[in-house]
Amino acid sequence: MKLNTIAQQLKLSESTVSRALNDYRDISADTKALVRRAASETGYFPNPHARRLASGKADNIAYVMPRSDGQFNSSFLVELMAGMAGALNAKGWDFSLLVPDSIEEEIEIFQKISRTRHVSGLIISRTLTRDVRFKILHELKIPFVSHGRSMDSAAAAWIDVDNATAFSDMTAHLIELGHRRIAHIGGEESYNFSSQRARGWRDALVKAGITVDPDLHQKAELSFAGGAFAMRSLLMLADPPTAVCCISDHVAIGAMRALRDCGLVPGHEVSVIGYDGLEIGNWLEPPLSTMKQPLQSAGQQLVEIVINMVENGDSPKDHQKLYRAKLVRRGTDNPPVPGCSKHLSRSRQDKNTTFGGEGK
Amino acid sequence: MKLNTIAQQLKLSESTVSRALNDYRDISADTKALVRRAASETGYFPNPHARRLASGKADNIAYVMPRSDGQFNSSFLVELMAGMAGALNAKGWDFSLLVPDSIEEEIEIFQKISRTRHVSGLIISRTLTRDVRFKILHELKIPFVSHGRSMDSAAAAWIDVDNATAFSDMTAHLIELGHRRIAHIGGEESYNFSSQRARGWRDALVKAGITVDPDLHQKAELSFAGGAFAMRSLLMLADPPTAVCCISDHVAIGAMRALRDCGLVPGHEVSVIGYDGLEIGNWLEPPLSTMKQPLQSAGQQLVEIVINMVENGDSPKDHQKLYRAKLVRRGTDNPPVPGCSKHLSRSRQDKNTTFGGEGK
DNA sequence: GTGTCAACCGAAAACGCTTTCGGTAAGTGT
DNA sequence: ACACTTACCGAAAGCGTTTTCGGTTGACAC
Incomplete structure (x- = not known):
């Protein structure tokens, strides 16, 4: 199945066959058709290595x-x-x-x-x-x-x-819902998207006239565990946040877990928004709000x-x-619940009292 | 940076250089060392296409x-x-x-x-x-x-x-916990793993002397939605299952969602076990029990x-x-709750009464 | 000295294609 | 009839390796 074979078979030169196959314009339509048919009949495939060596292209x-x-x-x-x-x-x-x-x-x-x-x-x-x-x-x-x-x-x-805009959109949305203490769980800022997302969060706060509390900016590993750990730290604060902007859905899911472990319901005492638009978020309890890339x-x-x-x-x-990411509201972004801030400090709440937020 | 260059530089033939580089044994240790050094100094990499063409090996x-x-x-x-x-x-x-x-x-x-x-x-x-x-x-x-x-x-x-064994282990475990009505949410059985897993489930039931109810064998798409849909069908049954063996964690997560939507708590009224050992399962509420591949x-x-x-x-x-998969008990496999079967038929339960199972 | 055998290395032929260059034949205009 | 294109195709030179086949040494035994 070499070029050679097919050339002899058709009584043409190798070069003609090659050019016919590669659609050179100094080959007549007739011969092209002829060659093509012969090639497909014999099931010829050019040897990629030979081709690449000769042409200098790797394709x-x-x-x-x-x-x-x-x-x-x-x-x-x-x-x-x-x-x-x-x-x-x-x-x-x-x-x-x-x-x-x-x-x-x-x-x-x-x-x-x-x-x-x-x-x-x-x-x-x-x-x-x-x-x-x-x-x-x-x-x-x-x-x-x-x-x-x-x-x-x-x-x-x-x-x-546009990571920065995505996170300032996200943060602005939470502000509009009435939140003032909005945390950010971000990642290692040597990654570009990490620093951009943190910046977006910060910008939105500043724009709304909210002073940025450094305690509310947690850096975490981009994993479930990282998110959970960071969320726990936030809950230990004297004045914990009522909403959290998470750098990824994974982190957000970890954060949700941490909330639950403290007897809190994500989207009730603490709103949570993730990023990525992961399908899994739809299937959580409650479904995770997120930013989705188009x-x-x-x-x-x-x-x-x-x-x-x-x-x-x-x-x-x-x-x-x-591209611009879009907010997908599911279940974890809600207005802050008045009086809830008391509940937020370290003490484990009784499940029955905290359960059953208004949902979306 | 061709073989040529390096050969001339060393006043050796191309073939010698080539063989030195490829560690042929009819090249003296001295020349090999010489060639190797020259090669690494000039930063020589053999052209893969030429090499593959000549040797006939694709590597x-x-x-x-x-x-x-x-x-x-x-x-x-x-x-x-x-x-x-x-x-x-x-x-x-x-x-x-x-x-x-x-x-x-x-x-x-x-x-x-x-x-x-x-x-x-x-x-x-x-x-x-x-x-x-x-x-x-x-x-x-x-x-x-x-x-x-x-x-x-x-x-x-x-x-x-060993998919069959994995699912018979899983099913046997649920039987041991006391379950009798154990469902299986499987997939398209043209996939080999699908049919094997269904077989494992069936075998374990038979072995325990439980007659296999065809209603309890649902076929679903291997997705969150597929799992949710299948679970809803199971809950509509006159005599719903108290435990479900899911073909994958994704399906199991969908099933959990369906339970929640009916006011039920996964692992309480209905036990759920997935397959894959996905990390995400650890972070659900409650954490999903699963079979993990080694x-x-x-x-x-x-x-x-x-x-x-x-x-x-x-x-x-x-x-x-x-290989053999191992059971990872997390939160969704528990003994059946006596009297719960009444709750299982269609009616939405009040959350407060059904919430708070015994956990793991 | 001559023969033998390793040990080492070079010449040259592949490997299967692309591409340049040139050549022939037919068409075009004058 | 001539030159001049244009359209089409073949010969042959690569592309950068590997690998086969000999050939040249020097050592060693006799």
Whole structure:
């Protein structure tokens, strides 16, 4: 099933067959049809390695998968990768996965790619506030797009959600409901989305004339446990919050658990809003309010961007896209309950008295 | 940075350099050291395409990712893929993802692989009870391992969990707690794990001398919504179950929601046990009991198996491994509450009377 | 000395495709 | 009739490795 075979069979030269298959315009329509039919009849597939070696093109995209955070929004990740694979498949390109253990290893991989060019384009994610990868990839001249911005991404291609606006929207919503003491459970601020979300929260408070109490800003691991721990700390405060903006749904779910453990009902004594729009939130008791990203097909978009850069040499700057998250009210965002603040200090409440909030 | 350059630089032939790098034994230790040093100094990486073309080896593994079931245990999937990527990376092999839209497309991909051999080995999953892929891959002589068995997998390599035993263990446990009316919310039985799990449930009942009531066997979509729907059907029964064995944690979570919506408390009037050992189960109210698979590094294992088959020509049959799932008691498996069965028929209960079960 | 055997290395032929360059034949205008 | 395109195709040179097949040494025994 080599090009050779098919050429002899048709009494054409290899080069003609090759060009016919690749739709060169100096091949007559007749021969093209002829060759195509012969190819599909014999079930011919060009050898990718030979093709790539000869053409110098790799025709594949690699996604740098964030390592070892089992707690991160994994359903989203799967969705994302499926989207990428689908879009690439439509183009006939390959999709590989890179899972570096450390940032050093990641950079090493980049260098290898830049030398051998065995990967035509890259998609990175989980961007840091300051992220060397942008500079490195730029220097190595590897076409790439990032899922998430960074302070170093001005000249790069990216798609992202407006984290700051999302969290100021969220916070403003709670303020409008009547809350004044609104906490934020955030994450490690070296991650760009972390610091942006914290900023959004802070901005909304300031804008409403509420002074920001540093005690109300907790930093947590982005996991169930992290959220639970942070929530417990908040409840220990002399003047606990009546609402909490959580950096992720996972964290919010942990926080809900902590509330329950103290005999409180999420959305009653303490409102909770998460972020991610996870399906699971709908199935909790009570259902978790959250911010949802509109990226139904982020994977596909990312792929299309990087393909454009590889094939047409598009400028990265022409591919920057910001989306806005939308509030999804479910059951855990409600007006503060007057007099409830007393209940909030350390003492475990009797379940029967605190149970049965007004719901949504 | 070609082999050429480095050869001239050292005044050696290309072939010598190549063999030195690949550790052939007819190259002296001295020259090997020399070449190696030169290579690492210049930062040389062999061109993968050229290498693969010349050697005929692809040195990569592809994973056929199950498409479009957002509801499936995605954290596990991510974990799995990370494990695969890690193991492959250690070997210097590439990892690609295949995401076919249909079974036809999947088979087409297999044929392409068998022709061009651009993928050395395959990992498949989400096996069907009758799964043509086993026969096809065997005929095409593509080395592969499956994550999950099938009726057609006798001669193939696989790792799997003993689904039947897991569900008979689960059911037996509920029987021991005193339950007699034990339902099963299962899935589409064309999936192998689905039918196995249903079988385990049925076997345990029979073994305990309990006649199997077909009404108690619900088939649901493997999602939150599917679980909720099935649970509602069960509650509508004239004689509803006091315990439910759910095919997955997702389904169980949906079932819990349905219970709550009827004013019931999961683990009180109706015990619920899930399957998968999802982290999220720990954070529900009450925490969900479940069966946990011991596959901490299934990805790595799968990769090692297929590599062995590719490199050493190992027989598939020597790589079949069955694991046993373990019960994780959390909050939703308890003895039946006497007199509760009355509450179970359709009527919405007042929350205050039903709330506050004995917990775990 | 001659023969033998390792140990080492080089020349050159693959591997299966792409792409440049040039050549022929037919069409176009004058 | 001539030059000049245009349309189409073939020859051949890569692409950067691996691998087969010999060939040249030097050591060692006789």
